[in-house]
Amino acid sequence: MEKELNEVMHTHTHLVFVYGTLRKGQCNHRYFLDLSKFLGMAKTKKHYALYSDTVPFLSLTRTVYQVTGEVYAVDDVTLLNLDRLEGHPDAYKREQAQVILQDGAEISAWIYFCDTPRGDLIESGDFLQKTASRRRKCGV
Numbered sequence: 001m002e003k004e005l006n007e008v009m010h011t012h013t014h015l016v017f018v019y020g021t022l023r024k025g026q027c028n029h030r031y032f033l034d035l036s037k038f039l040g041m042a043k044t045k046k047h048y049a050l051y052s053d054t055v056p057f058l059s060l061t062r063t064v065y066q067v068t069g070e071v072y073a074v075d076d077v078t079l080l081n082l083d084r085l086e087g088h089p090d091a092y093k094r095e096q097a098q099v100i101l102q103d104g105a106e107i108s109a110w111i112y113f114c115d116t117p118r119g120d121l122i123e124s125g126d127f128l129q130k131t132a133s134r135r136r137k138c139g140v
Contacts, residue, residue: 011075011076011077012075012076013073013074013075014073014074014075014076014078014079014110015039015071015072015073015074015107015108015109015110016071016072016074016079016082016109016110016111017042017044017069017070017071017097017099017109017110017111018033018069018070018071018072019050019056019058019067019068019069019070019111019127020052020055020056020127021055021056022070022082022085023069023070023127023128024038024070025128026128028085032078032081032082032085033072033074033078036072036073036074036075036078037072037073038070038071038072039070039071039072039073039101040070040071040101040102040103041068041069041070041071041101041102042068042069042070042071042099042100042101042102042107042109043066043067043068043069043099043100043125044066044067044069044097044098044099044100044111045066045097045098045099045100045106046063046066046097046098047063047064047065047066048060048062048063048064048065048066048067048113049061049062049063049064049065049117049121050064050065050067050121050122050125050126050127051117051118051119051120051121051122052119052120052122052127052130053118053119053120054119056122056127057114057116057117057118057119058111058112058113058114058117059113059114059115059117060113060115061115061117064121064125065123065124065125066125067125067126068124068125068126068127068128069099071099071101071107071109079110082094082112086112088112091114092112092113092114093112093113093114093115094110094111094112094113095110095111095113096108096109096110096111097109097111099111
């Protein structure tokens with residue numbers, strides 16, 4: 001029992017880059033990241049393709065532009081909950097990638113990618129610009 005309790009109490013900090021419904025003001029943020037530490041706005045270092053159907057899909061298969069998002073420091077439990085939300089590793093795959101914070105600092109963060117994106121290409125690379133005129137509905 002002591003070993004199990006120790007494992008639960010010992011958590012790591014993980015950096016996660018979010019680009020869609022987990023961003024501030026979006027439908028999943030309050031359920032998953034409201035209590036996590038916001039580190040700042042960021043862009044991916046590499047170029048990717050961001051698509052949107054009812055939710056966003058970030059694809060590794062095309063290199064179109066840098067994607068805009070937010071970086072959070074999360075604990076083990078939150079990362080596990082994000083994995084469940086994103087269907088990792090079946091629907092989305094969580095991978096490490098470099099992102100650049102607004103202050104120019106380059107860090108490695110977890111990002112959820114989807115190999116089979118659907119919907120329209122978001123030309124700006126920013127999901128919130130696409131959704132600014134209408135609020136996205138999504139489930140938890």
